[in-house]
Amino acid sequence: MELSPNIQSFVFHFGEMGSRWGFNRTVGQMFALLVVTEKALSANDLANALNISRGNVSMGMKELQSWRLVQVSHIPGDRKEYYRVTGSIWDLANTIFEERKKREVDPTLSLLRDNLLADPLDQQEAFALEKMQEIHDLLEMLTQWAGELQGLSPEKLSTLMKLGAGVSKILSMKEHLFNNNPQSSSK
Amino acid sequence: MELSPNIQSFVFHFGEMGSRWGFNRTVGQMFALLVVTEKALSANDLANALNISRGNVSMGMKELQSWRLVQVSHIPGDRKEYYRVTGSIWDLANTIFEERKKREVDPTLSLLRDNLLADPLDQQEAFALEKMQEIHDLLEMLTQWAGELQGLSPEKLSTLMKLGAGVSKILSMKEHLFNNNPQSSSK
DNA sequence: TTAAACTTTCAGAAATTTCTGAAAGTTTAA
DNA sequence: TTAAACTTTCAGAAATTTCTGAAAGTTTAA
Incomplete structure (x- = not known):
């Protein structure tokens, strides 16, 4: 299978970027190609299109399946396995997000x-523990928040995003409505 | 300089994770150590604490400076350069976020x-372009949204996050208040 | 100017990751 | 059962990245 220049530049770019998302160049290329291809591709299709060995494709598909980004499908009367991505762009982004959280943030x-359970032995350690606490709190805040957003439908999320700068406005409005205590807003 | 076990486990862990954030193991370790150390460290301090060569530290500091995560400071009467992180944990997270956006998302x-400027040559390309459009829109939405959040102060952000599941509720409330068209809320 | 005290650079070594392709394994149909 | 048509595994080769440490460069003080 030959790739059109347009598709090829996309695939190559995601190959390079892919390493940022947690996989290597060829795995990134395989994923990118599957994303922009309507029909499922066999391991041989992938190997040919990307000029890599059959064995490499097998390993790559294994990895992408462990990320829940790719699934196997079959064509009646054909012994080969065909691969395709597991959902819409939105679903894939969500899955990558979840998997990265699981692999990086959770550990x-x-x-x-x-580490935070230990008592600081000296001033140096006390400072270090403070920083660790701050990182912990930040990560926890971010993942909690991200979890909320994931629960929302794409449509709702889109509304929320279009709100943009308005978020802050909505926030203070909410305070007005729900929070009648007269404490001033100063720090 | 000897690292306490607690600090060491933190530094090593961030060394491994660091590669996910865009730098290699030792650069990750250097950064982690600087984060949890109150006083600025010289290149020699870093080389000793982490058991790496002086030259490696020099390169690492260069890279961390290019990420705007580390800055040089001086001690009067001392010729050495001392390094420290550029701000609070919050600031650092923000900076990493911005830099990664600049290096990965923008390109x-x-x-x-x-690629989206081209006219599709066939059905295959039409499908691919559709997918590219979807990825484009998603990335743009996410970066726009992230930009908004960055504008908020940590305190405000924290309030917003604590809102959690309420986000969705606030959203529909906002619709009620500002949007008087009588269309039902069913899908 | 000089030389001491530093930092940076960079060639090549070391470490690590990725890839190939042959061999082994599995599944299916007959 | 067998053998054809596939997939997976994995040893070692190839590619890539990282690191060292000597040499070169820079800055400062006198």
């Missing part, structure tokens, strides 16, 4: 929590 | 925009 939070 | 958006 970090757990390490921080462990 | 991707620009590539997508270029």
